Amino acid sequence: MRAVDAKFEVEEDAAPLDMLVALFEARGWPCEATAEEISGEIQGSWAKYQLRAIWRGEDNVLQILCLPDIRISNEKQAAAQELVALANEQMWLGHFDIWSNGGVLLYRNGTLLGSDGLLGLDQAQSLVEIAVEECDRFYPAFQFVLWGDKDPRDALKSAMVDAAGEA
Template identity: 40%
Template sequence: MSIELIRKPKQSVDPLKVLETAASGLEFEIERAGTHELHVLMPGVWRDIGLWFTWRPELATLQMGAPLELKAPVGRVDEAARLVTMVNERLWLGHFDLWADDKSIVYRNSALLTPEGNLDSMQGEALIKGASEAVDRFYPAFNFLIWGGKNPDDALQASLFETAGNA
């Protein structure tokens, strides 16, 4: 005797709606910029952080970016690229990029989802919090390099201090 499994087609879910709900719960500003794009503005330690999310259903991929609004000066692109590499070695999630066209520094991450776009609220919140932690932690290093004139080693070291105890 043969048993056939009948599978119901899974309902498609909009992962950007899940992110909207997560960001709304954290009281961040949200703007839907079309069917497949979402912008979130959240407070950061050093500056407000603007996130963009793009959903590519044909690839079942959610991409995220957070531009730092810092650009490597023409004469310091190699140093900025070195700092990006040094910072990325310390990240568990996502990475920083130095964009070739305008030399801007951007935090990026992505998530490969099911074909239906399943993303639970914990995943959405983890993407948002991961970006916030990375930008808050390493923004000073990029700022020290670009505006403070520090070399990559000194810029990174100056941003890695950890406070201990309470004042």
């Protein structure tokens, strides 16, 4: 058994959705789960994100979706698609996409688990943290394009500027 925090313990490795439910509960993040999916909310640096995990047991694939509650209007589709392509070039794991049904921006990452189909705590934490960090990292660029009418390349450059020193 391994502690997720002082109140919650899980097996070393567990069924993916069981592990994620334990992680959400330990962090105090609200969530709902079914046999194939967990859905919950996580506060990021810029916004509250809906995080969903979908388990496909027949393939041993866990898909993580993180939705920053950004809808893209028809007039902004071209600029948003260009920014998605530019952002995806910067990423090692997962990618951004825009659902054709409703123009919803999302981060998506599919993870192939081993033949036992189990997920470890470290991997569960990493998958959730990566999803939220990537949404946080690119959220300002999408804001610049969608609400500030910036060019996608300029928006990405502006959003990727790291602060130097300490305040």
